[in-house]
Amino acid sequence: EVQLVESGGGLVQPGRSLRLSCTASGFTFGDYAMSWFRQAPGKGLEWVGFIRNKAYGGTIEYAASVKGRFTISRDDSKSIAYLQMNSLKTEDTAVYYCTRALAGYGGVWGKGTTVTVSS
Amino acid sequence: EIVLTQSPATLSLSPGERATLSCRASQSVSSYLAWYQQKPGQAPRLLIYDASNRATGIPARFSGSGSETDFTLTISSLEPEDFAVYYCQQRNNWPLTFGGGTKVEIK
Numbered sequence: 748e749v750q751l752v753e754s755g756g757g758l759v760q761p762g763r764s765l766r767l768s769c770t771a772s773g774f775t776f777g778d779y780a781m782s783w784f785r786q787a788p789g790k791g792l793e794w795v796g797f798i799r800n801k802a803y804g805g806t807i808e809y810a811a812s813v814k815g816r817f818t819i820s821r822d823d824s825k826s827i828a829y830l831q832m833n834s835l836k837t838e839d840t841a842v843y844y845c846t847r848a849l850a851g852y853g854g855v856w857g858k859g860t861t862v863t864v865s866s
Numbered sequence: 867e868i869v870l871t872q873s874p875a876t877l878s879l880s881p882g883e884r885a886t887l888s889c890r891a892s893q894s895v896s897s898y899l900a901w902y903q904q905k906p907g908q909a910p911r912l913l914i915y916d917a918s919n920r921a922t923g924i925p926a927r928f929s930g931s932g933s934e935t936d937f938t939l940t941i942s943s944l945e946p947e948d949f950a951v952y953y954c955q956q957r958n959n960w961p962l963t964f965g966g967g968t969k970v971e972i973k
Contacts, residue, residue, distance in 0.1 A: 782962075784910075791953065791964055791965075791966050791967050792902070792904075792910060792953055792955070792964045792967075793964065794955075794961060794962035794963070794964070797962070808960050808961075810961050810962075811961065844909055844910075849912065849915055849921075850898075850915070850916075850957055851898070851957025851962055852900045852912060852915050852955065852957055853902070853910065853912060853955075854912055854915075854921070855912075856909040856910055856911065856912075857909065858908075858909055859909055
């Protein structure tokens with residue numbers, strides 16, 4: 748069964764950092780691109796970033812709202828994708844979802860992890 | 867950035883009725899549009915990708931159509947489990963963008 752499990756969320760003060768992990772199982776992780784999305788409380792969905800697999804250069808795209816602050820990476824040997832979040836702002840408060848990409852879509856979703864940025 | 871506008875914001879229908887949801891793009895996205903379903907407290911689920919292709923395991927009562935700037939998600943006969951929020955998303959251009967959602971509620 749294909750499964751994605753996000754971890755690393757929590758309460759953090761503005762300006763601090765947090766690293767989210769997405770542990771994958773049930774498929775060959777290195778064959779797929781991965782995407783991160785988020786959803787602020789009571790709001791709609793927002794795309795955060797996308798990392799291609801090595802066959803497509805492993806290149807990365809970011810939303811403008813996080814570019815320069817967030818970094819996506821992957822460790823294919825461990826089947827884990829990461830979202831390093833620096834200089835966090837209150838507006839980054841959201842549930843963060845990891846997805847196995849289907850082209851540019853979220854094909855398979857994890858259950859999400861909650862990040863709260865507050866003093 | 868491509869803006870996706872979904873209408874209506876809320877659709878009040880009874881089980882067994884047909885639901886028609888609209889998504890309009892501010893510029894052409896070709897056929898690169900998806901639809902998701904999200905229930906309270908759950909992650910979204912991909913229903914339709916590239917405008918008209920059902921994702922794995924999605925029932926045939928869900929169908930998608932459209933191209934360029936105008937897209938439609940149709941649920942042919944609403945089941946109780948279909949009452950949820952539906953989002954469209956385009957992948958034609960970076961950044962990937964979503965519509966604001968349509969809530970399908972029980973009348």
